[in-house]
């Protein structure tokens with residue numbers, strides 16, 4: 584009999600009933616250190632007082648009106664994002680994949696309005712993840728996501744990851760945009776070198792192609808800059824944001840330059856809930872903390888500490904781990920053992936991590952993680968690795 588919750592997830596035997604900072608409390612009372620952050624969502628930890636205040640204050644006043652009317656919290660959050668980034672304008676969504684939908688529509692409409700109606704193709708890359716909507720799975724293009732769900736949406740050109748020559752060859756007069764994650768998340772924490780992101784920006788400029796960045800996982804302070812592309816010293820034309828921006832409340836956004844957004848006039852797009860007062864009140868509270876130099880400096884400092892300790896962990900468990908990769912507090916442990924075995928041993932050692940493709944265990948902790956919690960995370964991962972070694976020795 585089908586479960587009452589549609590069984591599209593294979594769930595770990597864990598039920599969390601409360602969260603406090605970097606900690607998740609299981610129904611049986613065990614306290615687990617959360618190095619997954621709800622997959623890069625809980626940037627300010629669980630039950631952060633500033634976010635709880637923002638949400639409950641808003642909840643006592645007004646939950647929902649409609650985008651037919653002005654929404655002050657939405658205006659405030661858009662202003663904060665515009666102030667802090669390349670963007671001139673913002674559209675709010677409830678999720679990452681909805682941001683992907685709009686990014687695709689926006690890029691195509693841009694060329695349509697310019698009279699370049701043939702420019703509809705969007706170049707995307709192996710290992711990418713843009714969410715589970717029809718456009719999202721078609722953009723990513725992997726068999727794992729698209730099989731059985733055809734016909735996939737047309738107009739996506741899939742290339743190997745990080746192959747500049749392939750991109751140069753693939754750009755034609757039907758190319759509307761290039762869409763990529765500066766650091767692939769689900770694909771296994773695969774960063775694009777800064778120089779290559781810069782080269783892709785240059786290619787886009789040379790051929791007048793729009794650059795769409797998916798910073799849904801790597802954005803909002805995760806890498807120690809507000810957005811990951813800042814490390815490369817470039818800006819996109821369109822950017823998808825979600826996950827961390829709501830700190831745990833469902834919220835996403837598409838940021839764009841005035842030019843890239845020029846086709847999106849009244850009536851061309853919409854959302855009932857997108858940009859609602861609750862989500863935007865929380866988003867403002869997240870931005871007020873994350874988009875400060877002091878906070879980002881702390882992320883960088885802690886990232887250095889965690890990375891150094893992880894290198895030590897890898898060195899002391901060469902049969903379990905191979906390498907550390909990633910940037911900031913978006914790190915991956917490339918495993919020799921099965922990544923799922925490491926994640927499961929982590930549960931036994933009371934530390935939560937997240938698997939990814941390419942046999943990676945992801946660490947995407949709250950950005951508010953303390954130094955002591957970093958030490959504790961390493962101790963628990965060390966216990967998990969030792970447990971795996973013990974089974975390997977049998």
Ligand SMILES: *Cc1c(COP(=O)(O)O)cnc(C)c1O
Pocket residue numbers: 677678679680681712713714715764768769797798799800801825826
């Ligand atoms: C999670 C994620 C998405 C999809 O976001 P949802 O909120 O799950 O729809 C898209 N792109 C990237 C890079 C992601 O990490």
